[in-house]
Amino acid sequence: MSRPKCLVVDDEPIILELSAQTLSPMNIDCVGVGTYTDACEQLKTQTFDLCLTDMHLPDGNGIDLVNLIQREYSNIPVAVITAFGSVESAVQALKAGAFDFVTKPVDIKELRNLVATALKLAEKHEESFSSLVGESTAIQALRVKIAKLARSQAPVYIRGESGVGKEVVARLLHAQGARASKPFVPVNCGAIPTELMESEFFGHKKGSFTGATADKQGLFQIAQGGTLFLDEVADLPLHMQVKLLRVIQEKQMRPVGATKEIPVDVRILSATHRDLADLVKQGKFRQDLFYRINVIELHVPPLRERTQDIPLLVERILQKLTEGNGNAKLRLSANAMAFLQSYHFPGNVRELENILERAMTLCDDNVIQIDDLQLPKLEEASNNHDEYTEDDLLSIATLEENSAGLDPLLEDLERDKIMKALEKTKGNKTRAARLLGISFGALRYRLTKFKLHSNSEQNE
Template sequence: MLKRQASEMIPTVLIVDDEADILELLEITLLRMGLDVVKATCVADAIASLKQSEFNLCLTDMRLPDGDGLEIVRYIQAERPTIPVAVITAHGNTDNAVTALKAGAFDYINKPVTLEQLRALVKSALKLPERVNSGGRNLVGDSAAMQQARELIAKLSRTQAPVYITGESGSGKELAARLIHQQSNRAAMAFVPVNCGAIPENLMESEFFGYKKGAFTGADNERDGFFQAANGGMLFLDEVADLPLAMQVKLLRVIQEKKVRRLGSNVEEPVDVRIISATHQHLARCVEEGRFRQDLFYRLNVITLKMPALREMREDIPLIAQTLLARLASEAGMGSPSLTKAAATALSQYDFPGNVRELENILERALALASSVQIDVDDLHLTPAVEENAGEIAQPGMQWPLQDYLDRLEREAIQAALEKTRYNKTAAAKLLGVTFRALRYRLERLGMD
């Protein structure tokens, strides 16, 4: 039997449901949107249709007479990954929806299905870019860890599922979030990055949700918050573990209801925002310690993306370093220098506690101070590792340059303060006797932010 080809002009949607009234509602709505429709009432019929025809979108119920919608989601992911698939689930039964998102579903809608939700989902799905593995072009390297990260980023760009990005400081968590956004159907809309640890607690609600004129002293005009700014696009919550518990409650409600209320307003505004969160902390441990709400953790951690540390992909370091050098030289209006073989080897053997951010700082300094077109080991000024059983601290200048020695001491003092205050940066700044702004500057300069 010849396959029925999806029209290039008229997209074709496969709808799967065993309830005749819902099937009819879906069909009428889609036909009025100018789409072609093929119907199925069970898993077997749906898979048979997928084998025989080409589709631009699939909408499937979760509970079907001969199985569940997850079987269709998994079949599409395995055999027809270019087709976005969304699931229809009973209201309040979001566990199945989360499972479907993890299996590769594009999105989900709750019963009873509203026409507004359905139209928005279909329009969003049919604007998805062609599913080609073109993602990760800004993530350099051929190691297994980097290839796995690139492949997962490409998959995550095809869904609306919340993503939790984990990894050490400087490992490229924000870059990964931006790549997911750039390859998604939301790429034309805003990407709004937010450092949750940099916002004073008393300003969080107004910063996230906006405020009405006169809501508080100094509120001279109405202002949008992060959610309004990211409407239709993506909100990246960096260092999400730094959110205070009171704000976590408010954030959870917005994620569940998809509505925000400005400070000083009695009216809720609908928002369509995909959330990607990240932190260098162990978020599950924060939950165990009572510093992070478990229900919010499950809402944010639908799919986890781990960004590898540089020491986990040492074979990629010379290529990453040369790529960074070329960019830094271009920005400085200089010719691109090269690394000597000895310098590349030294970089590959270094542990990089600050990861790519630290590597970039090292190369920027080497580029400024190098006396030739080649960067050698001495130009890098790498800080040697301190032996664990060293009996005494080396004197400045004996084993490393003075600035590196001082940076190490400063890094250790800041790390100790952060751990003592459970990574509360405001409290850590007070403990260290510096301003919050000064601490932020030092964190960024030392590659610890």
């Protein structure tokens, strides 16, 4: 098996020499060049497993090289060498797709760790996406983004409503990356008492405060080499935000009561259901910390934007609920499934899990009916003249079955057909439903799903 090969791009001979001396004991061949042009020539003529480039080159800059490699040699992890304290340059490189960065003066141990982590990407096998259930366009796009971001060491801010599965996404980013063999440490920032927060994150030395009867490792130490997932990061108090920012920037931390700092090698993933940008404007979240943890933002869609995934989610959840308890296989009636697909789900996937767990205990003959779901909407519908009839629900179920997996183009055609029917009937939904050959309830369901509203809501 041939030795891995690294391309080093820097116009300082001492950096090229240091890189060669550092990588040689790791059985890595090092090819050093001093310009962007020479780097491009080497990439055309040789195969590399890794690239290290300085940010400032005589005929270009490191970002140009990062962009080139992302575009034409995307299988090569590229890290940038930045000036000490140049946070803006490092963030710019990570946003462009750099795997990681190292600062000058280059620390040999840090460089070796970076190179070893980067080379693991070539050995990493594709992890299963089985925990991210669904085949909708939104979920497929999310899978593509996760696969791409897993190759980076950049901090990722996972944005989404409560219950959408932000921790599932964080675990996938870890599992598909080079740090998969190291710990994944999730922490709910809102669940740690303020007075214990510094000790929990950074650890403490024996005797550093009352009750510190022994040395204790902090979350950063436990996650060393792996990933630290900061869930509900918006709940961090301001004094901890300052300390966290410094650890992220300097890659060092000091346990409570310690006299020396220790190196930190973790990837930071963070999430919250709150609007961090708005909290920054209110002065409740530090802008500089937001800038560092939000290098890359990943949005997890709410369940109401991917209703076609509900049957797959239901199947997976019911399978998990009945696993190992000897129960016969549970299923939903067509009416119950249709109703679920018309429900708004403010609590997203977590709410769906709770609904099904409750329905499992209420249903008869292992078939979950509408009444077993006990959705708030059912109680509200009893006083609403728009209540779904059984025929309406069957029509909705038929529509969903026939339209499962439709691409956006076909959905656009369906939307257009409904709008034309409403125009012909001057907004009369009853007549429009008759014209379309579906029940009134099924049409109303479609109007809600596509966010369409007729001009004459009173004309039923």
